[in-house]
């Protein structure tokens with residue numbers, strides 16, 4: 001049975017390595033630019049994985065970034081206007097995204113294929129337009145002066161002993177925020193992983209294969225679709241809310257449909273078939289997306305060679321081609337590794353097995369020749 | 373009486389495909405629903421299981437009005453079904469298909485499932501046992517790890533029945549279960565259906581293959597949405613109208 005199958009050793013190793021890498025990253029990457037890039041990766045990882053949770057039942061939501069935005073704006077506004085602590089505003093942001101997800105998801109739960117796509121697409125666009133039109137959100141200019149997470153977190157370690165302890169570990173506000181972000185990310189991953197690998201995820205897969213058969217064995221389509229939408233938009237909301245307090249400014253552009261398209265791209269290139277696919281896709285592609293800004297930041301440092309600056313300018317100029325290159329990457333994946341990037345190890349394993357078999361055949365034939 | 377329809381009528385636009393059908397099904401019997409292609413047999417199944425809603429008329433199951441109930445609710449009341457075109461969870465193995473069909477029984481709440489509670493784990497053990505039992509009964513044990521989409525046609529048909537049986541129905545609706553099967557598979561399937569009846573299930577079968585008549589306690593014949601005959605299998609074989617409309621004048 002799929003849901004009780006033990007997690008494969010390779011994926012377990014990858015999960016552990018990734019977690020360790022991001023846990024230790026602040027030791028090796030001290031600059032804020034790097035940590036910012038990692039945080040963008042976290043947003044993409046949670047965004048992509050939670051989008052895939054919704055897609056498990058067979059429907060792809062094009063409104064997902066808008067729900068990240070709803071979480072972000074709700075938390076931002078609650079923190080800024082009502083002065084709520086981040087420990088309240090972040091969960092409330094997540095709940096707001098989930099609530100909106102469930103309300104809009106209700107009529108959509110019966111739609112399939114292009115109807116669901118177009119419906120969710122326009123719903124997403126509508127949400128962003130509402131955000132841009134409102135006054136309390138700062139409109140098209142964006143929301144500024146959101147209470148910073150770094151202040152809230154350092155505030156937790158008052159007193160000389162605690163702050164001395166932080167100093168000793170080299171943990172400033174930036175690092176604390178980074179770790180808080182990592183914690184939320186891991187939390188979402190655990191929630192979503194459990195969801196998919198329980199019988200619920202399995203029921204959703206059944207639904208995606210044949211809604212009519214699913215109904216005939218007693219599966220309530222709307223209930224299960226709503227459950228995946230609820231949990232998916234909750235995670236989208238919580239990561240958006242966390243981001244709001246990390247960056248302290250928000251702009252509606254950050255949550256437009258274009259962003260959802262990127263999330264879908266990460267998922268397809270990484271591999272849609274299993275949990276780890278979108279994680280790998282999001283990390284790799286978001287990292288590539290971050291290269292220009294990382295290079296620019298690095299070339300601003302003193303003592304950087306002229307060649308490096310020229311190189312960084314060159315990359316920056318050509319970053320406009322990223323969408324094109326990503327489309328090419330998708331084509332390559334579709335033709336060569338239909339299971340996504342994560343299917344490469346198993347493809348390699350298979351081809352080496354086949355090579356060995358062929359060698360064995362050749363040897364056997366050679367032996368016969370000798371005998372003759 | 374387990375199932376009863378009263379003046380069941382279904383129109384698609386101007387086309388009446390089911391006209392005032394009063395069908396009753398007694399507990400424990402096997403009723404054959406037969407009729408030429410396009411007579412409205414599959415439509416009847418879809419009306420009873422809530423896939424379609426009737427234009428007029430009522431459907432009672434065990435004395436309860438189930439007209440216009442949603443398909444998953446109908447399933448929960450104990451009506452299991454197969455489909456004529458036999459869709460399956462193609463990407464699941466045979467075993468997984470039948471496990472999935474234990475969605476209703478034994479019941480685990482979503483909370484039990486998500487948190488993998490003791491109750492859920494015990495239920496899952498029961499599901500595995502029951503699945504193995506059903507696969508044995510349907511002769512599918514030796515292909516249980518095959519993907520459903522890779523099975524030969526006859527096995528796919530049997531898997532459809534296995535899935536319906538796994539919902540622990542009191543009433544089982546089979547839409548052309550013998551369609552496309554070879555003679556051995558037909559004999560085996562007839563045996564299985566008779567075993568299901570022995571275990572207490574009431575069965576309504578739509579079938580073209582006349583071998584099914586031997587299995588039926590009663591037969592209900594429709595043509596163009598109208599009832600044209602109701603009686604025992606022996607009577608059907610001798611009825612002039614039935615022979616005329618259905619068998620094209622050739623006695624069987």
Ligand SMILES: Nc1ncnc2c1ncn2[C@@H]1O[C@H](COP(=O)(O)OP(=O)(O)O)[C@@H](O)[C@H]1O
Pocket residue numbers: 384389407408409410411412413414415416
């Ligand atoms: N969804 C539908 N829309 C319009 N006509 C339909 C629909 N479903 C079935 N029909 C028509 O109803 C009639 C009965 O079909 P059906 O119940 O499938 O017959 P049977 O199963 O007895 O072969 C046919 O004429 C068919 O074309």
Ligand SMILES: [Mg+2]
Pocket residue numbers: 413414415456
């Ligand atoms: Mg039919």
